[in-house]
Amino acid sequence: MLILIAGPYRSNTNDDLSLIAQNMHNMEDAALAVYRKGHTPICGEWIALPLIQTAGSTQLGDTIFNEIFHPVAVQLIDHCDAVLRIGGPSAGADEMMNQAKQKGKQTFWRLEELTER
Template identity: 55%
Template sequence: MMILVAGPYRSGTGDDPAKLAANVHAMNAAALELFDAGHLPVTGEALALPLIELAGSSRVGDGPFDRIFHPIAERLLERCDAVLRIGGPSAGADAMVEQARAQGKSVFTDLAGIPAA
């Protein structure tokens, strides 16, 4: 399955770069486990962050950031089979879960619950 890993990016970080990086690391660690289980993991951050930088963003939450960050995850989810929701509170990750359910996709909250590829 192609699985979107959705978790907090900004929530609870105060936009502290080290905390943002830790959240990306947590999503990437989950993605690696999915990959090792035979799935194709994706994160919106992996696609969005380089584009946001190229678009001229100077800080998290500015115009270029807002134009790209959530919309790219929404477009990506349309092509995924499922979502793995990780981490703590996150309005954005919860929106991805709601969108996945509305599209009839599987939603997982635990790596152990994902069937082997």
Template identity: 45%
Template sequence: MLILIAGPYRSGTGDDPAKMAENLKALEAPSYALFKAGHVPMIGEWVALPVWHAAGGGKVGDDLYEEIFHPVAGRLLQLCEGVLRLPGSSKGADNDVRIATERGIPVWYRLEDVPGCGTLAA
């Protein structure tokens, strides 16, 4: 399955690039376990960041940022077959869960609950 990993990226960072990079690392942490279980992990920022940069994005939270970041997740959710919601406050991740739920896409809150990951998560 293509599984969107959703959790805090910008939330709680004050737009500090170092803190946002730490949050991206946390989002990426379960990606290998998902891959080992036969899934394809996806993170919205993996798509949104290069699109934003290519479009001339300059400041986190600017109009261009807002135009790209949340819509990317919505578009990805048209393709994803599941969402892994990581802990932490995030309006964007909460919105991803809302969209997934409305579309009947399963949402998991623990890696070990994702099909095939029960024996991989430790």
């Protein structure tokens, strides 16, 4: 399965870059675990962040950032089989789970719910 990893990115960081980096590291750790279970992981940030930079964003949360960041992940759900929610509070990650349910995709709240392929 192609599985979108949904977790906090900016949530509860006060835009502290080291905390954001830790959140990204957590999503990438989850992606590796998904891969090792025989599935293909994807993080929306892997697509959104280069687009945001190329489009000329100058700071987190600016107009360009907001135009691309969450919409890319919502679009990715159409191509994924499932969404895995990780980490702590995050309105964006919760929205990814809601979108996945609305689109009839599988949702997982713990890595352990995924079966090995």
